[in-house]
Amino acid sequence: MESLYAPRNPAPLYATPRNPQRETRGGQVAKVMKAMGNTPMPWQRDALNVACEIDPRTGGFWYDTVIIIVLRRAGKTTISRGKLTHRALTTQDARMIYTAQNRLKALKRLKDDYYLPLHRSPLDMFLTKPRWRGGEEAVRFINGAELAIDAVKRESGHGDANDEAHIDEAYVHRDSMLEGGLQPTLMTIVGSQMWVLSAAGDTSSAYLKDKVDLGRALIDAGVESRTCYIEYSAPVDSDPNDVETLLGCHPAIGYTIEAERVMNLRVNTTDKTEWERAWLGWWPAAKGPPKLIPELAWKKNFVPTDDESWQGTPFWAIDVSPERDFASIALAAKPMDVKANAYVEVFDRLDGTQNVVAELKRLREVLGGSHVAIDGNGSAVSLKQDLEDEGFEVITVTGPKRVAACGDFYDKALVGSLRFPDDSLLNDAMACTVKRIIADKAFVFARGRELKDISPMYAVALARWLYIEKREDAYDVDETLG
Incomplete structure (x- = not known):
């Protein structure tokens, strides 16, 4: 029976926008998919056009990480196969890794979903004999390129440099162990990419949840990064029993699956939560709100505590909690890492305000710097005269400047362009911070x-704002990306 519902081609709920100023290889990958008998669906073409944008400086792919969260039976395997095959056909001696839930699943996918469709297509002329020897399985190409699988274990991915790595069914991973093994192998290859593909996860999908939190935060903030994020899911306030909800979020309806069959599955299942995860992209209810800055993004700003991380004259900030029970002192300075926007550090959080001025005076004697920022609407205003009496130049941050201090710190931390130590004081404050x-x-x-004390967060945000305002060697960190 013919379906009652034609394709709707719904827009993703979250998506990195296409940058028309950059060329893309998305059309080339689409041609490879078509040659293997899979005419790309509109959502796949759109996703490829963004994910395959080219860095005009290097000629490699702009995005180093591509995260695609899409619903069941939407075609994530075919888009992955097309991208990996395009890499193999266009890159001499390319090394690629594919992983799935486990090694057996990955091997089955490598044979059934990658090798056989290639072998049966006109692209077979570019293949050579595959290697199925246990532990060394790989689809091989005549130009020396290889697509291998890897086990899901701590040493996964370690070894030779890789041009591309795809983590499929990412919802099964409880931690970032697999990615931790793969990422270093991609670092030395210009234009290398890691793809993370999955349907929505459940309460055990810690690795994927971190990726989703990061991707959504990047889209909401509107900041440019080297992470491409695309998510197809239904708004959480939609009616799951209404077929319109499914039609409004599933990009393969009318192409490879029928809405009637999917809705019939809902009628006949006793596990409505699992159906909603698979077909609407809904995660089980969260136990609490996500952190202000996702943990994966936050950790990208860390620097080793024993490294020389900053230089020049520091700029200071003091922030006092509303009840005046805590006072935090932070520093901002020019980072040693030329790609970073600023270095910040919380030097201390004191009980009360009695010794704050004396402590900052001691720090100035050791490290220098006489500019101090305080929240002009906060409790630290009471310290202004004492600070000025000690020779500090005090800058009060109010109104739009306070908004800029918070927003700019958030944006830069989100894309990993700040530098600061892995410090429990700042980490705990960030975890308690809300907008x-x-x-x-x-x-x-x-x-x-x-609310809990977040004076360390305000202190570093104000210090960084002051550094950006007063530094003499102003530069745009975005010009150094890449």
């Missing part, structure tokens, strides 16, 4: 009697 919306998307860090 208070001022207007539209503008916000400040919320605080009040019912």
